[in-house]
Amino acid sequence: MWSQARFAASRLSRSRRLFSSAIPGPCIVHKRGADILHDPWFNKDTGFPLTERDRLGLRGLLPPRVISFEQQYARFMESYRSLEKNTKGQPDSIAALAKWRILNRLHDRNETLYYRVLIDNIKDFAPTIYTPTVGLVCQNYSGLFRRPRGMYFSAKDKGEMMSMIYNWPAQQVDMIVLTDGSRILGLGDLGVQGIGIPIGKLDMYVAAAGINPQRMLVLTIKGCLKTGFVSKMYLGLRQPRLEGEEYLSIVDEFMEAVFTRWPKAIVQFEDFQMKWAFETLERYRKRFCMFNDDIQGTAGVALAGLLGTVRAQGRSLADFPNQKIVVVGAGSAGLGVLSMAVQAVARMTGKAETAARNFFLLDKDGLVTKERKNLDPAAAPFAKDPGQIVGLREGASLLEVVKKVKPDVLLGLSGVGGVFSEEVLKALHESDSSKPAIFAMSNPTMNAECTAADAFKHAGENIVFASGSPFENVNLGNGKVGHVNQANNMYLFPGIGLGASISGARFITDGMLQAAAECLASYMTDEEIQKGILYPSIDSIRHITAEVGASVVRAAVAEELAEGHGDVGPKELAHMSKV
Numbered sequence: 315m316w317s318q319a320r321f322a323a324s325r326l327s328r329s330r331r332l333f334s335s336a337i338p339g340p341c342i343v344h345k346r347g348a349d350i351l352h353d354p355w356f357n358k359d360t361g362f363p364l365t366e367r368d369r370l371g372l373r374g375l376l377p378p379r380v381i382s383f384e385q386q387y388a389r390f391m392e393s394y395r396s397l398e399k400n401t402k403g404q405p406d407s408i409a410a411l412a413k414w415r416i417l418n419r420l421h422d423r424n425e426t427l428y429y430r431v432l433i434d435n436i437k438d439f440a441p442t443i444y445t446p447t448v449g450l451v452c453q454n455y456s457g458l459f460r461r462p463r464g465m466y467f468s469a470k471d472k473g474e475m476m477s478m479i480y481n482w483p484a485q486q487v488d489m490i491v492l493t494d495g496s497r498i499l500g501l502g503d504l505g506v507q508g509i510g511i512p513i514g515k516l517d518m519y520v521a522a523a524g525i526n527p528q529r530m531l532v533l534t535i536k537g538c539l540k541t542g543f544v545s546k547m548y549l550g551l552r553q554p555r556l557e558g559e560e561y562l563s564i565v566d567e568f569m570e571a572v573f574t575r576w577p578k579a580i581v582q583f584e585d586f587q588m589k590w591a592f593e594t595l596e597r598y599r600k601r602f603c604m605f606n607d608d609i610q611g612t613a614g615v616a617l618a619g620l621l622g623t624v625r626a627q628g629r630s631l632a633d634f635p636n637q638k639i640v641v642v643g644a645g646s647a648g649l650g651v652l653s654m655a656v657q658a659v660a661r662m663t664g665k666a667e668t669a670a671r672n673f674f675l676l677d678k679d680g681l682v683t684k685e686r687k688n689l690d691p692a693a694a695p696f697a698k699d700p701g702q703i704v705g706l707r708e709g710a711s712l713l714e715v716v717k718k719v720k721p722d723v724l725l726g727l728s729g730v731g732g733v734f735s736e737e738v739l740k741a742l743h744e745s746d747s748s749k750p751a752i753f754a755m756s757n758p759t760m761n762a763e764c765t766a767a768d769a770f771k772h773a774g775e776n777i778v779f780a781s782g783s784p785f786e787n788v789n790l791g792n793g794k795v796g797h798v799n800q801a802n803n804m805y806l807f808p809g810i811g812l813g814a815s816i817s818g819a820r821f822i823t824d825g826m827l828q829a830a831a832e833c834l835a836s837y838m839t840d841e842e843i844q845k846g847i848l849y850p851s852i853d854s855i856r857h858i859t860a861e862v863g864a865s866v867v868r869a870a871v872a873e874e875l876a877e878g879h880g881d882v883g884p885k886e887l888a889h890m891s892k893v
């Protein structure tokens with residue numbers, strides 16, 4: 315019998331085998347001399363032993379002393395720590411970019427060492443390679459650009475994508491993260507500069523899922539400008555975004571090209587503006603193995619947090635349908651969360667028609683009701699009957715909604731920093747809930763709906779708090795600590811991608827995503843949950859990702875979709891899935 319942990323461990327080690335077996339000979343290096351030193355995939359810097367220096371034509375190209383990998387690692391960490399010390403007291407953005415630069419330089423030079431330091435220090439480095447610093451990097455990407463890290467497709471490449479995709483040097487690619495740059499975190503349309511996000515996501519794939527970086531690809535498609543983007547250095551096309559059929563025909567061509575070359579790849583759509591996020595998900599999810607991280611990954615992480623909140627209140631999970639939940643932001647992320655949470659309520663109660671009763675949705679125009687003019691069809695299932703709660707009208711403000719509804723949970727995916735104002739947080743303090751929860755999930759930090767300190771200050775100490783970007787725990791005095799959770803889709807997307815890849819499923823189904831969310835939801839112990847800790851520490855991201863990956867594989871097997879990957883066939887997967 316396989317326990318879940320053993321299964322997960324086996325999956326991971328097997329995945330390493332899967333992901334490493336088909337690389338076109340990491341041991342057979344065709345390059346020689348300086349070409350090797352300039353190739354970060356093969357470069358070992360001063361770590362090449364003398365025998366390799368002779369064999370690879372490196373003798374004389376390096377200082378004579380061989381510095382071991384461990385010594386190089388220690389030297390890098392020393393430089394990093396001294397940079398950290400030297401940038402203390404400088405403006406946050408300067409210190410953050412300095413840290414990003416030193417990591418990026420290492421990445422450009424020596425990938426093996428880069429990923430080693432990243433994996434070993436993921437908690438320290440995640441805020442640099444991922445949110446919040448990655449947002450700053452995207453905003454400044456055209457100036458920071460030194461080497462291409464991924465591929466760039468634009469409107470000018472129509473008709474050429476099939477041949478272009480063969481320009482990528484790796485024979486095998488398992489994971490692809492794709493953005494069109496149109497909604498980068500809460501920073502809006504950054505065009506080609508948005509490629510920083512998929513780069514950060516793939517770094518998380520390496521750190522969390524152990525996926526071989528040589529078999530991953532980041533892509534940006536249609537590096538067009540939003541109108542009015544005026545930076546002189548901008549590296550994308552200087553023309554408005556394509557719209558309608560013209561846009562879709564480009565993405566269609568791109569998807570065909572990718573899956574023609576790599577039929578077993580998984581494509582993660584990232585940071586597409588809402589209209590294209592939903593449209594492309596519906597268009598491709600039954601044709602290709604793909605998912606939208608902002609809609610589906612975020613939903614699973616939020617649902618796990620919402621279920622954790624019920625446990626933190628000391629209630630049974632069966633009480634989840636009674637929780638009053640206010641969702642602020644009716645975009646791809648907010649609607650994704652609502653859909654998954656409402657489906658969970660429908661499953662629990664068996665009553666789909668009333669499942670959305672306790673959810674309240676607001677967008678930039680306030681409470682969304684059935685009276686809304688031009689109601690977005692995607693938001694329609696969550697629109698309220700005006701009058702369901704006396705005094706709550708179409709477009710009611712967040713403060714009015716919180717005062718009237720007295721919610722258990724306030725969940726923000728609006729992209730608007732500070733929208734959970736002091737008044738709103740104080741109103742939440744007066745809610746009916748024994749332990750209200752605040753999820754300020756928008757990224758990066760400046761776009762968070764409130765800070766952790768403000769949440770504990772105004773909504774009271776008896777809250778559960780989570781944010782999309784990291785905040786420090788809050789010192790509440792008298793030895794008490796307000797715990798800060800990071801509610802970020804990084805807890806699920808690496809496991810979804812890993813599980814989908816290992817299973818060899820042709821599609822990523824709702825069942826596989828639900829399994830991922832349930833795995834995360836059940837990961838924390840009651841003791842941790844009682845302390846307000848809803849998600850694992852980033853230090854354990856490898857373990858939770860293995861668990862999530864295993865649950866995705868099991869769901870794919872149960873749905874008879876698992877076709878296997880590499881030398882692991884469907885029968886073996888089915889056998890290993892038996893617990």
Ligand SMILES: NC(=O)C1=CN([C@@H]2O[C@H](COP(=O)(O)OP(=O)(O)OC[C@H]3O[C@@H](n4cnc5c(N)ncnc54)[C@H](O)[C@@H]3O)[C@@H](O)[C@H]2O)C=CC1
Nearest residue numbers: 499500643644645646647677678728729756757782802803
């Ligand atoms: N923590 C996480 O894992 C994730 C966080 N996010 C964050 O969520 C945010 C939103 O992402 P998307 O839904 O894709 O964006 P979006 O642009 O599709 O949607 C934003 C929504 O917020 C609403 N909104 C704007 N101003 C508002 C206001 N003052 N009050 C209430 N609602 C307002 C808009 O009407 C729209 O419905 C971004 O900041 C993004 O970084 C997104 C995905 C995952």
Ligand SMILES: CC(=O)C(=O)O
Nearest residue numbers: 499585608757802803
């Ligand atoms: C985390 C993430 O995917 C976002 O903020 O868009």
Ligand SMILES: [Mg+2]
Nearest residue numbers: 584585607608
């Ligand atoms: Mg995203």
